[in-house]
Amino acid sequence: MSDDNSSNSITTRRKTGRAQMADVARIAGVSTSTVSRTLSNPTSVSKTLRAQVDAAIEQLGYVPNVMAGGLATSRTRTICVIVPSLSNSFFSATIEAMAARFESEGYQIMLGNSDYSLEREEAIINSFLSWSPAAIVLTGQSHSRSALKRLLGAEVPIVEMWEMGDNPIDTLVGFSHRAVGRAAAQHLLTRGKTKIACIGAALDRDRRAAQRCDGFAEVIRETTSRAAIIAGPKGRANIEQGMNALEALIVAHPDVDGVFFSNDALMLGGLFHCQRQGIRIPQDLALIGFGDLDFAAHSLPSLSTIRPPKAEIGAATAEHLLRRFSNEDVPPETIDLGFELIARGSS
Amino acid sequence: MSDDNSSNSITTRRKTGRAQMADVARIAGVSTSTVSRTLSNPTSVSKTLRAQVDAAIEQLGYVPNVMAGGLATSRTRTICVIVPSLSNSFFSATIEAMAARFESEGYQIMLGNSDYSLEREEAIINSFLSWSPAAIVLTGQSHSRSALKRLLGAEVPIVEMWEMGDNPIDTLVGFSHRAVGRAAAQHLLTRGKTKIACIGAALDRDRRAAQRCDGFAEVIRETTSRAAIIAGPKGRANIEQGMNALEALIVAHPDVDGVFFSNDALMLGGLFHCQRQGIRIPQDLALIGFGDLDFAAHSLPSLSTIRPPKAEIGAATAEHLLRRFSNEDVPPETIDLGFELIARGSS
DNA sequence: TCATTTTTTGCAAGCGCTTGCATGCGTTAC
DNA sequence: GTAACGCATGCAAGCGCTTGCAAAAAATGA
Numbered sequence: 001m002s003d004d005n006s007s008n009s010i011t012t013r014r015k016t017g018r019a020q021m022a023d024v025a026r027i028a029g030v031s032t033s034t035v036s037r038t039l040s041n042p043t044s045v046s047k048t049l050r051a052q053v054d055a056a057i058e059q060l061g062y063v064p065n066v067m068a069g070g071l072a073t074s075r076t077r078t079i080c081v082i083v084p085s086l087s088n089s090f091f092s093a094t095i096e097a098m099a100a101r102f103e104s105e106g107y108q109i110m111l112g113n114s115d116y117s118l119e120r121e122e123a124i125i126n127s128f129l130s131w132s133p134a135a136i137v138l139t140g141q142s143h144s145r146s147a148l149k150r151l152l153g154a155e156v157p158i159v160e161m162w163e164m165g166d167n168p169i170d171t172l173v174g175f176s177h178r179a180v181g182r183a184a185a186q187h188l189l190t191r192g193k194t195k196i197a198c199i200g201a202a203l204d205r206d207r208r209a210a211q212r213c214d215g216f217a218e219v220i221r222e223t224t225s226r227a228a229i230i231a232g233p234k235g236r237a238n239i240e241q242g243m244n245a246l247e248a249l250i251v252a253h254p255d256v257d258g259v260f261f262s263n264d265a266l267m268l269g270g271l272f273h274c275q276r277q278g279i280r281i282p283q284d285l286a287l288i289g290f291g292d293l294d295f296a297a298h299s300l301p302s303l304s305t306i307r308p309p310k311a312e313i314g315a316a317t318a319e320h321l322l323r324r325f326s327n328e329d330v331p332p333e334t335i336d337l338g339f340e341l342i343a344r345g346s347s
Numbered sequence: 348m349s350d351d352n353s354s355n356s357i358t359t360r361r362k363t364g365r366a367q368m369a370d371v372a373r374i375a376g377v378s379t380s381t382v383s384r385t386l387s388n389p390t391s392v393s394k395t396l397r398a399q400v401d402a403a404i405e406q407l408g409y410v411p412n413v414m415a416g417g418l419a420t421s422r423t424r425t426i427c428v429i430v431p432s433l434s435n436s437f438f439s440a441t442i443e444a445m446a447a448r449f450e451s452e453g454y455q456i457m458l459g460n461s462d463y464s465l466e467r468e469e470a471i472i473n474s475f476l477s478w479s480p481a482a483i484v485l486t487g488q489s490h491s492r493s494a495l496k497r498l499l500g501a502e503v504p505i506v507e508m509w510e511m512g513d514n515p516i517d518t519l520v521g522f523s524h525r526a527v528g529r530a531a532a533q534h535l536l537t538r539g540k541t542k543i544a545c546i547g548a549a550l551d552r553d554r555r556a557a558q559r560c561d562g563f564a565e566v567i568r569e570t571t572s573r574a575a576i577i578a579g580p581k582g583r584a585n586i587e588q589g590m591n592a593l594e595a596l597i598v599a600h601p602d603v604d605g606v607f608f609s610n611d612a613l614m615l616g617g618l619f620h621c622q623r624q625g626i627r628i629p630q631d632l633a634l635i636g637f638g639d640l641d642f643a644a645h646s647l648p649s650l651s652t653i654r655p656p657k658a659e660i661g662a663a664t665a666e667h668l669l670r671r672f673s674n675e676d677v678p679p680e681t682i683d684l685g686f687e688l689i690a691r692g693s694s
Numbered sequence: 695t696c697a698t699t700t701t702t703t704g705c706a707a708g709c710g711c712t713t714g715c716a717t718g719c720g721t722t723a724c
Numbered sequence: 725g726t727a728a729c730g731c732a733t734g735c736a737a738g739c740g741c742t743t744g745c746a747a748a749a750a751a752t753g754a
Contacts, residue, residue, distance in 0.1 A: 020710060020711085030733080030734085031733070032734090033736095063476065067418040070711090072710080076414070087436060092434045096432075108459075108474065110458070113447070115447075127410070127453070130413045239644075239645045240644075265641065295619075297586075297587075300619055300623055380703070380705080381702085381704075383742055384702095393702060396702085396703085412739090412741065414741085415739070418710065418739085419742040698753075701750070701751080702750085703746105703747085703749085704747080705747090706744100706745095709739105709740105712739085713738090714735105715734105717732105717735090722727105724726090724727080
């Protein structure tokens, strides 16, 4: 009855009360290596033993200790994701889609919030690396020098998402924000609007919003050979900013007849401002935004916007990484998911 | 020159290219135990050595391997958080506040998304436990039987947030949704509205929304001794649902003169419906919601609502846990953060 | 000055898994 | 019948850190 299985006796160091692999092994009457193999590569174990092991696992409610496994293999089923903001529904939709796909495959998401700062991003990357993640997912293509160095040194798949530019670190999943801005400008021009402007927010911090405004300005330059009117208030892209920015814009340029907002929240602020001032949409002023947030389809008038592939980015990222995990020689990819201009009542 | 320090020679098992504690120790001319102590409890190491160690760490850019540390101690600086939805801005605000506080103290957040399902929650809890988290943060007070058992078995601080009821597992941070519903009903009554109704969504899945509606119904019962009109469409609490639900409500009860929406998004849908139908707010119909989402303050008319302590919940949770981590005998707490009724133009 | 107490430090044994290598056994080929 | 080969299994050596214990060093007291 008494065996000398030390892992079974109470030692001072034994910390977790949970069942461990050795317990499973004992009950199944096999060695821990067999249990380990049953878990990681079932076909390498004979049917008989596999059944015994599965039964023992079931009986004990055994859950492997991630730390021990991670230490032994230097890799875990953790995906580290860094976004610039969580309260921005763009990224939460992406994360939600990504998490849904990953969780069903047994991967966990570890989340970091860079708050639109490259230094914060670097710090987060550093601490993430010590988790031996299966992959690292970043938002955007700009990173600090030393973050880049660390990233390149770590032999981990890396996905940059929500952008579409040159020289990705590894894999890139997103769309061109410049093209979004161009499309918005062209749309307003097609609608016969000629004095059009662009309103963005925090353009110094939100590189992608800035790219959208750049694209917009490009078209203006090409078609009118004049500089575009770009308003870029400092604060966050929210409704209040949109109201104030539009008000200021109209004061400065009373003849403006079309506005591209770099974000739907700003546009909603613009809509509220127009409602208050009795500005008719789209006759007096056409509006188009970016994001296709929930309200855009239902407001009065409904709001034209450009829909980014929020969830699709998450899904494609997960899909790519899963393929990569299961097959060594999947190469890095650059996936342009495009966007969709949705013309509605406001333009 | 040649030493037999095996951790320095290339072994077949050596997996990570990163500097490890032994490297730091060698450069600082101390043992790994000293390095470990400098990291976890600096005052227990003499000033001289501490300086040497710090210099070596700096020089190598050493970042400890979380797996190894976690395996040795059975605890990590990971906070596992489970929310029912990420795209719901309530929870993202909470998480953002929590993450901000935790990250500055070197804790990471691991995120799970239960999608309002107790089974999903249970599965996530199971896999989280194998990470030896420093704490587990759950949304709400209802959990599956076996999840509860696991939770109680794990000797880990647990916070349930966003609710305020009896028998918390450990610590509870939130507010009473029933009281929210009561406040909303009373507010509408005070405004002279007598035929008031409540619109919620997915009440079968979203227990907290159901509690708000219950509170509302309670007041109706107490004051009119009639049953309350509660509309509870199946789908998610979004704008479209709000539009449709209000439309249906008015068809069924043409004399309704006040509505409490269990969520501001629903209310915005209601507002859009009224705008389309020319229903005057608040004269014909008073509106009040829950959430104080961004648009409520700025729409036309501005929307009355009840502001939940979104960010405060995250901050208080982090604060409580940090106190607990640094001091063994901090007892579980029940923190009621209350809410604020914000009367605006719509009521 | 020497004995005693109090700090600092290092040694080495884990933490719970994975995996290269060796072993044992059933097959197939000769 | 024996040799050669596969395949399934077990053994045991790590993975990189923490920490109890003991030794060494420093501080204190007599």
